[in-house]
Amino acid sequence: MTQKEKFLGISTYEEFDKRRDEFRGLSIKDQEIRAHAAAIFPKVSDSKEELYKNPVGSGKKLWE
Numbered sequence: 001m002t003q004k005e006k007f008l009g010i011s012t013y014e015e016f017d018k019r020r021d022e023f024r025g026l027s028i029k030d031q032e033i034r035a036h037a038a039a040i041f042p043k044v045s046d047s048k049e050e051l052y053k054n055p056v057g058s059g060k061k062l063w064e
Contacts, residue, residue, distance in 0.1 A: 007033060013040050 001009075007023050010016050016023070026033055 004030070004033060008036050010040065013042055016040060 003023060003026055006019075007016075007026055010019070028034060028037075
């Protein structure tokens with residue numbers, strides 16, 4: 001069984017995470033691998049909220 005076949009055989013991100021080292025050499029350029037990865041990897045939130053705020057009245061900026 002090839003590395004690609006093993007990757008296409010997993011069904012959850014958790015399973016991928018446990019076996020991450022097995023898939024280090026996979027080519028992300030392969031369209032079949034990209035499509036399968038998109039299906040099992042977690043989606044990024046579309047949140048617009050500010051995660052870090054400057055404390056009111058502190059006069060400091062977090063990035064300086």
